[in-house]
Amino acid sequence: MSEHMEALVMIRDQGRRLLEQAATPERQRALLDQPGAFDRDLWDQVVELGWPGAGLAEAQGGLGLGWSAVAELHQLLGARAASLPLLQTCLAVDLLVQADADQARHSEALAAGAAIACVSLFGPGEPGLPERPLATLTDGLLSGSSTAVAFAAVADIALVYAWDSGAGSPVWVVLETSATGVARSTPNVIDNARAMAVLTFENAHCSVLSIKDPVAAARRLAAAAAVITAFEQIGGMETCLHDACDYARERRVFAQPIGAFQAIKHGLADIYADLEVARGCAIDALAKLENASPQLPAFAAAARIGATAAYEHAARENIQFHGGIGVTWESTEHFYFRRSRSLALEWGSLPYWRELLVDNAAMLTEGY
Amino acid sequence: MxxxxxxxxxxxxxxxxxxxxxxxxxxxxxxxxxxxxxxxxxxxxxxxxxxxxxxxxxxxxxxxxxxxxxxxxxxxxxxxxxxxxNTYFGISLGMPVPMLLRYGSEAVKDELLPKAIRGEHIWCQLFSEPAAGSDLAALTLKATRDGDGWRLNGQKLWTSWAQYSDWGIIVTRSDPTVPKHAGLTYFYLDMKSEGVEVRTIRKLAGESEINEVFFNNVYVPDSQRMGEVGGGFKVAIETLMVERYAVSDEACGGISAERFIDIAARARIGSRPALEDGEVRRLLADTLVERQGLRSIHRRAMEAIAAGHEPGPEGAIRKLLIAKRRLLLGAAAMDLMGPDALLYDSSAAQSNDPVNAWIEAPPIRIAGGTDEILRNTIAEKVLRLPQDHRPDKGVPFNQL
Structure with a gap:
C-alpha cells in the first residue's frame, strides 16, 4: 500500500468512527430545528484528523491525497447526513491558487481548518450558472446579494461569482465575511443543518481574483462540485437503501415481513439499480476530475444527474417503505429526504445539467 | 497473459x-x-x-x-x-457445451465437443415447460426407468433453436413423490431420437427461433444422465451460472444513443429540430447516464476478472436496464419519425431501425430471467430480503 493510501485509510477509518459517535440523530434534529445551524464540535474534531487539507496539494499545506480522498470523506458525510465544508475548502483553494500569490494566507488557513469558506456561484430564478450574476462589482466594491449558500452562515471567507460592471463580464472575487458592508441572514431552509445563509453586500471591500477566464473557472468549479457531491449523495442513498432493507426484514404485516412482498422487493431492487448506475457514473467522473481531463464536463454532468436522481428516488421511497413512522420528526428518514433535495439544488439543478450532458454527449464516447 | x-x-x-x-x-x-x-x-x-x-x-x-x-x-x-x-450458436455454446465438458465421458467429449464448437452440431436447452418458466422446479416432463435407461414423456416449451438442434440438455421429473426441487434428473439426449417432435412457434415478430418440443416415450440411456438421480435442479442451476460474465451489447441489440441522436437531429417538432425538445433531451440524458453507469460497472468487472477476482453483484442490473431501455428508445425514435415509422420491414437491422429495435424487444425482457425474476434475485441475493411466501416448500410435488 502506498504512503498516500495508508494516510487515506487512516483518516477515513478514524473519520468513520468519529461520525458514528458524533453525528447522532439527536444532534441532527437539533441542527435541523435551527436556521443556519452548524456542527462546530464535529468540525473541530475532523480538523484535528486533518480532513480539511486531505485533498489539497502539499504546496497548499495539504496532505496531497487528491480529489479521491475528498470524495471518500464526502461519502462518509453523506451516509450520516453530516454537513461539513470540506468541498468548499477544496474549491476555494483551487480558485485561489489559480489567482495571484497574495491569496496564499487564505489557502493556508483553509488547509489547516482555521478558516471556513463558502462559494456563491448559482443565481436566483434559474437552474444553472447565471450569465449575469446578481452580485455586482463596481469600482472594486461589491454590492447585491447571494442566494442561500451552504456554510455561508459560518464562513470566514466567501468566494463570489459576481458581475464586473466595468468590464461587462463575470468575475471571481474573494472577501472576508467580517468585512464592512457584508451582512448575512439565515432564513429557514428545507435542510437547516447546511449552515445556510444569504449574504448581502453593500459596497463591500473585496479582492478580484486574477483568473484569465472566470466563466471557464466557474464551469470547472461546478463540475468538481458535482463530482464530489455525487459521492455525498451516494453515501446518503446507501443509508436509505440499507435502512429500508432493514425495516423490510423486520416489519411484519399479514404474518410475514413486508420485505417478502414483491411490491417492496422490486422497489428496493430498483433503488439498488439506480444506486449502482450513479456509483458507476461517479467513479468514472472522479477519474476525469483527478486527471483534469477535457472530458470532465460530460462525465461530471452524468455523475450529477445519476446521483441526484437516484438519491431523490432512494430518499423518497425509503420514507414510503417505512409507512407512518417514516413521516415523523422522530424518524431519521427525513434527514435524507431533506438532504437529497438540498443537494439537488445547491450546485445547479438537473435541467441545467441535462442540457450540459446532451450538448456534450459525444465526449462520453471519446476514446471508449 | x-x-x-x-x-x-x-x-x-x-x-x-x-x-x-x-x-x-x-x-x-x-x-x-x-x-x-x-x-x-x-x-x-x-x-x-x-x-x-x-x-x-x-x-x-x-x-x-x-x-x-x-x-x-x-x-x-x-x-x-x-x-x-452467431445467434444460432449462442445457447449451444453458452450453456450445454460447457456442461458437457464438465459431465461428459472422455469418449463422448472427443466425439461431440469439436462438432459443437465448429458449428456442425447445435445443442438446445430443454428447461421451460408450459407450466414451468420462472418456477423451473415446477416442471412435469416425466422420466421413468426402463432397463438401462429412461423413458421421457411430456412437453418442453420456448426451446430456442430446437428446430436445428442435434443434441439437447433436459431437466425431467423423475420422482413426483418428493418436494419439487428434489425430484428432478438431468440428461443430455439426441434430438433425432424416436418420439421427439419439434414444432416451431411463431413469435409476435422477427425470426422464429423458439419451439415446443414433444416427448413421446423417448428413450435415453442412463449413461447420458448428468449428475445424480434427483440432483437435476442443482445441475440446472449450475447450467444457468456457467457463464460467469455474459457479454452483451450495451444497446441490447437495439438502436444506440448515437443513432437516437441522429434521428432526433433530423426530425422536427414544429419549426425546431426534435433534438432541441426538452422531453427528447430528458430521455437522452437518462439514457446516457444509464449507459455511462453500466460502462463503469462493465469496466470494473473486467478489472476484477483480470485480477482473478469475482466481479461485484452490480452486474445483475445490466439486462434489467438495457432490455427496457431498448424498448423505450425504439418507441421514442419512432415517435420522432412520425407515421413513417408505421412502415415495417422485418429484415431491417435492429441496431439501426427503430421499428425493429422496438418490436423485437419484448421477448428480451422475458427470456433468461424476466424483469420480475431479476428484481427478485437482486432483492434476495444482494439485498438479503426474505423469499416470497412459498407454500410449495417441503411439500411432495404430487400433493401441490
Missing part, C-alpha cells in the same frame, strides 16, 4: 476480424433465408475454430481456443461490432 500480451492478442484478433468478418456479415447476409444464414454461420464458426477464436475458454483439444475468460470477453465484445450469424 499480462496486459501488454493481452493487448497484442486483441490487436491480432481485431485484424483477423477486419480481414474475415466482411465475408460473413452485413451485405454478405442480406437476402439470405434462415437456412442459408445458418449455413453461413456454421462456416464462420469453423473458421473461428481453426483460428482459435471459437469457444475461447474451452480446451484446444476439442477445437476450442484454450484461452482465458478475459480473452473470450474481449473477443466477443469485438465480434459484436460486426453483424455476424
Amino acid at each position: 499480462n496486459p501488454q500480451e493481452l493487448n497484442d492478442w486483441l490487436a491480432t484478433a481485431r485484424n483477423w476480424l477486419q480481414e474475415q468478418a466482411p465475408d460473413y456479415s452485413g451485405k454478405a447476409r442480406q437476402g439470405l433465408t434462415m437456412d442459408e444464414d445458418l449455413a453461413l454461420g456454421r462456416r464462420w464458426q469453423a473458421l473461428k475454430s481453426d483460428a482459435g477464436y471459437a469457444c475461447i475458454t474451452l480446451p484446444r483439444q476439442y477445437d476450442g481456443g484454450g484461452g482465458t475468460e478475459m480473452q473470450k470477453i474481449l473477443f466477443e465484445a469485438e465480434e459484436k461490432t460486426w453483424d455476424l450469424p
Whole structure:
C-alpha cells in the first residue's frame, strides 16, 4: 500500500468512527430545528484528523491525497447526513491558487481548518450558472446579494461569482465575511443543518481574483462540485437503501415481513439499480476530475444527474417503505429526504445539467 | 497473459476480424433465408475454430481456443461490432457445451465437443415447460426407468433453436413423490431420437427461433444422465451460472444513443429540430447516464476478472436496464419519425431501425430471467430480503 493510501485509510477509518459517535440523530434534529445551524464540535474534531487539507496539494499545506480522498470523506458525510465544508475548502483553494500569490494566507488557513469558506456561484430564478450574476462589482466594491449558500452562515471567507460592471463580464472575487458592508441572514431552509445563509453586500471591500477566464473557472468549479457531491449523495442513498432493507426484514404485516412482498422487493431492487448506475457514473467522473481531463464536463454532468436522481428516488421511497413512522420528526428518514433535495439544488439543478450532458454527449464516447 | 500480451492478442484478433468478418456479415447476409444464414454461420464458426477464436475458454483439444475468460470477453465484445450469424450458436455454446465438458465421458467429449464448437452440431436447452418458466422446479416432463435407461414423456416449451438442434440438455421429473426441487434428473439426449417432435412457434415478430418440443416415450440411456438421480435442479442451476460474465451489447441489440441522436437531429417538432425538445433531451440524458453507469460497472468487472477476482453483484442490473431501455428508445425514435415509422420491414437491422429495435424487444425482457425474476434475485441475493411466501416448500410435488 502506498504512503498516500495508508494516510487515506487512516483518516477515513478514524473519520468513520468519529461520525458514528458524533453525528447522532439527536444532534441532527437539533441542527435541523435551527436556521443556519452548524456542527462546530464535529468540525473541530475532523480538523484535528486533518480532513480539511486531505485533498489539497502539499504546496497548499495539504496532505496531497487528491480529489479521491475528498470524495471518500464526502461519502462518509453523506451516509450520516453530516454537513461539513470540506468541498468548499477544496474549491476555494483551487480558485485561489489559480489567482495571484497574495491569496496564499487564505489557502493556508483553509488547509489547516482555521478558516471556513463558502462559494456563491448559482443565481436566483434559474437552474444553472447565471450569465449575469446578481452580485455586482463596481469600482472594486461589491454590492447585491447571494442566494442561500451552504456554510455561508459560518464562513470566514466567501468566494463570489459576481458581475464586473466595468468590464461587462463575470468575475471571481474573494472577501472576508467580517468585512464592512457584508451582512448575512439565515432564513429557514428545507435542510437547516447546511449552515445556510444569504449574504448581502453593500459596497463591500473585496479582492478580484486574477483568473484569465472566470466563466471557464466557474464551469470547472461546478463540475468538481458535482463530482464530489455525487459521492455525498451516494453515501446518503446507501443509508436509505440499507435502512429500508432493514425495516423490510423486520416489519411484519399479514404474518410475514413486508420485505417478502414483491411490491417492496422490486422497489428496493430498483433503488439498488439506480444506486449502482450513479456509483458507476461517479467513479468514472472522479477519474476525469483527478486527471483534469477535457472530458470532465460530460462525465461530471452524468455523475450529477445519476446521483441526484437516484438519491431523490432512494430518499423518497425509503420514507414510503417505512409507512407512518417514516413521516415523523422522530424518524431519521427525513434527514435524507431533506438532504437529497438540498443537494439537488445547491450546485445547479438537473435541467441545467441535462442540457450540459446532451450538448456534450459525444465526449462520453471519446476514446471508449 | 499480462496486459501488454493481452493487448497484442486483441490487436491480432481485431485484424483477423477486419480481414474475415466482411465475408460473413452485413451485405454478405442480406437476402439470405434462415437456412442459408445458418449455413453461413456454421462456416464462420469453423473458421473461428481453426483460428482459435471459437469457444475461447474451452480446451484446444476439442477445437476450442484454450484461452482465458478475459480473452473470450474481449473477443466477443469485438465480434459484436460486426453483424455476424452467431445467434444460432449462442445457447449451444453458452450453456450445454460447457456442461458437457464438465459431465461428459472422455469418449463422448472427443466425439461431440469439436462438432459443437465448429458449428456442425447445435445443442438446445430443454428447461421451460408450459407450466414451468420462472418456477423451473415446477416442471412435469416425466422420466421413468426402463432397463438401462429412461423413458421421457411430456412437453418442453420456448426451446430456442430446437428446430436445428442435434443434441439437447433436459431437466425431467423423475420422482413426483418428493418436494419439487428434489425430484428432478438431468440428461443430455439426441434430438433425432424416436418420439421427439419439434414444432416451431411463431413469435409476435422477427425470426422464429423458439419451439415446443414433444416427448413421446423417448428413450435415453442412463449413461447420458448428468449428475445424480434427483440432483437435476442443482445441475440446472449450475447450467444457468456457467457463464460467469455474459457479454452483451450495451444497446441490447437495439438502436444506440448515437443513432437516437441522429434521428432526433433530423426530425422536427414544429419549426425546431426534435433534438432541441426538452422531453427528447430528458430521455437522452437518462439514457446516457444509464449507459455511462453500466460502462463503469462493465469496466470494473473486467478489472476484477483480470485480477482473478469475482466481479461485484452490480452486474445483475445490466439486462434489467438495457432490455427496457431498448424498448423505450425504439418507441421514442419512432415517435420522432412520425407515421413513417408505421412502415415495417422485418429484415431491417435492429441496431439501426427503430421499428425493429422496438418490436423485437419484448421477448428480451422475458427470456433468461424476466424483469420480475431479476428484481427478485437482486432483492434476495444482494439485498438479503426474505423469499416470497412459498407454500410449495417441503411439500411432495404430487400433493401441490
